[in-house]
Amino acid sequence: MSVIQEPGPRAASPFSIAAIILSMTILALGNGIIFTYVPYTLARSPDTQWAAGLSIAAVAFGGLVGSVIAGPLIRRAGHARLFAVSFALVIISEAVIAMGVSPWAWIFARGLFGAAGNMNFIITQSWINHAASNDWRGKAMSFFYMTYVIGLGLGALLLGRLPEAGNIAPVVAIVFCSLAILPVSLTRLPIPPAPASVRIDLPLAWRNSPVAFVGIIAAGGLSTSVQSFTPIYAAMNGVSQDTIATLMFVMALGLLFVQYPLGALSDRIDRRIVLVLTCAIIATAGSIALGVSFSSFVLLMIVFSVLAGSAESVYSIASAHANDRADPSYFVPLASTLLIAWSISATCVPLAISALTPVFGPKTFLFSAIAVAVCYAAFTLLRLRERPQVPPEDRESFEIKSAQVPDAAALTQPGAGTPAENP
Template sequence: MDVAEASYRSPSSLLSIASIVVSMTAVAIGNGMMLAYVPFVLTRSEAPDWVPGAAVTAIAFGGLVGCVIAGPLIRRVGHARAFSCSMALVILAALLISLGVHPLLWVFARCLYGAAGNTNFIISQSWLNHASENHWRGKAMALFYMAYVIGLGAGAWLFGQIPAEGNLAPIITIFFTTIAILPIGLTRLPTPPAPAKVSIDIPMAWRNSPVAFVGILAAGGLSMVVQGFTPIYAAANDVSQKDVAALMFVMQFGLMFIQYPMGALSDRIDRRVVLIATCALIVAAGLAALSVSFANLILLMLVFALFAGAVETVYSIANAHANDRADPSDFVPLASTMLVAWSTSATIVPMLVTMLTPVLGQRTFIYAAMAVALLYAAFVFFRLGSRERVPPQLCESFELKSAQVPNAGALIKIETQAEQVSAGTRL
């Protein structure tokens, strides 16, 4: 066994993956800033009314493109170089936005960011999965998700501390993205072997669990409309820049107070029942968002934190429900299929909201989220009696996940088995 192989198989610890977590947290700060900055500026500009919504849709469509290009890119140049390439695309997207308000150029830039963003998730999560050991992999993933979500919130808060006029926000985004390249460039963490071909198997995902598959579809649309259209809604109602930033900051922490207790409950009772309850919570939060005025901004922030937390919970519980019923040999194609399903829905639903907003008004995204939640709850209720619940002892433990960080960790299968065989023949 050569030195590289020996180092690759050396014992690892939670500290060893710090470079990946730090890099993606820096990326998240820039992303959180742009998630607040772009819709705020577009809504206050002279751009046509459809442009802010189109920018949200463009992110999801770019993410779908990222699902397609990530695997071939990593196979060609490896994880570390592919990460640098995706960071370069994020920087390029921010640079285009820094040139001034050019609506079509900004929509293209957000599409470019979406492609780079999903590529980042695929690279970082597959690298984390490969670098971590079984007994602490769950902790590693929880640390990754929490750090990324906190980074999003920090970026949104930072947006409230700088002037919206000019190009300081995209410049700061470029700064944090550039910083993100350094830990990966300097890491001693071994690069995983080249991944195998991505496989998409929709019939398998449906056979495994229709409730989980439709749940991921629902979560894609829910996440993008709630996270993407909330700052547009606030800016259109003359909410100040600092208050929009505070709203986006508070929303990122809704998942901690909603997702964890609902997830823990789903480990004890049928996850499908918890999914129905979560959909009811989304509808209740939507009704509250419609009734609470911007004059009571603190209460409205709490309502939207509840709204966002419930939306994130649909994704995480549906993902856990899928894994409960999956054969281990299906984990890779299942993760691949679920990510593509999420990205597809995250593109289509915001597109429909963008088309309907001129007719139904700025609250269209709230009605859309409630409609998706009601339709999904009805579907789960219909399926409730069709299959027995998986016994608790056979269920995977619930893990905190964010719909803003799609489960891309197993999207690309790492061919370690063949490498271990070849290494064994050289010993």
């Protein structure tokens, strides 16, 4: 492929990263189909409902594995080759799903996808960081997050136009993944240095900001609870594939339109206060969702859109708060730790929800989201009394992020050594 070349000077043109963002957006269309298709299909049958939640946990666990092994594999094979390998693994995972409903095979396929997907994201962010100049790198990363999330929503919407019977949905996802390889393969991109290794330092993450650390953990549970269990909830209520596809698309738009004003507000006042406000919105929207049926679909779409957007906002605002508090020398181990903490939470919470759903019913994920939001808000209020806010001049500007796209920006820097002591 023409993309394989020796490391060169960093490009300064936005066109140098357009190909990889286009590739990931096309991939998101296929991912949006599968993200909705798998839990929805498994939840429709009483014989396979037990596997729906496990398939969600498998994605997060696979992502955890992918985050750990991405750095060593990139150093061994290079960005371009591993990028192609990760796409091949995504295609294999979708091919397994296309072979027919087999719960354990699908759980394995989703785990494989999680690992390949996180490697995709780490390589993508590495390329963007390397190719973009300082004055527009943040805008480029935000644009990447936005296009990917919109792609997920459009993919979910497309699922509603595909037949429920047969394997057309995963086959279409395979086609999108195959097409997504082409833009990068046909474009010359500078190859960045190998990324930093994943280094876990839980005490560091806690000392830097308990609110940010616990917030990332809470975000892992909130994101998986709301985004991944909504198709299961719909299937258990006998909702059609077309209806749930529309709902998932509207929820994707909520990730952008709810997150931006909350993020902008967090640039003006103490981010912790905004996090408390965000948790209040989650608890309120979740409580309303408990009483809204699918017969009131317009109201349901609005409520779930706000719920999804506010849940994602916890992740992005907590990430910004962590960066506000961090000394630059600690950035890489802090980012590694937060990435792993999010992945562990995103694995364990779906398992807990799956275990409790037979007891509390299909609305268990809503109870979980409300409980996490209330507990995190209470914790943040306690911390407000113990530590002053970061002065506005010392804060980083808020950037739109999605908990569905692992934030591995620090890991995409060249390998780092031991950080200096924080003064």
